[in-house]
Amino acid sequence: MSNRRISSHLDEVAWIAKLADLKEDHYRNSLLLGAILELLLEKGLLTAQELAAKIHTLEASDQSILPTSNGNRHRH
Secondary structure, three states: HHHHHHHHHHHHHHHHHHHHHHHHHHHHHHHHHHHHHHHHHHOOOOOHHHHHHHHHHHHHOOOEEEOOOOEEEEEE
């Protein structure tokens, strides 16, 4: 196997490791956000209706860029 091919495989492994790290970070951030939202709701500092309204407002805003269900980003 040539050095170029080995380097290419090592680059692939590095990218896969980076992707795994990003997925772990995304999971932890989602967990943290979920916990914060639940605490705000439990303490009565925010209602589910207020949260839904804010989500709707952000989705309708031309300035917001939100991920789609397939992971791609698009402007609303």
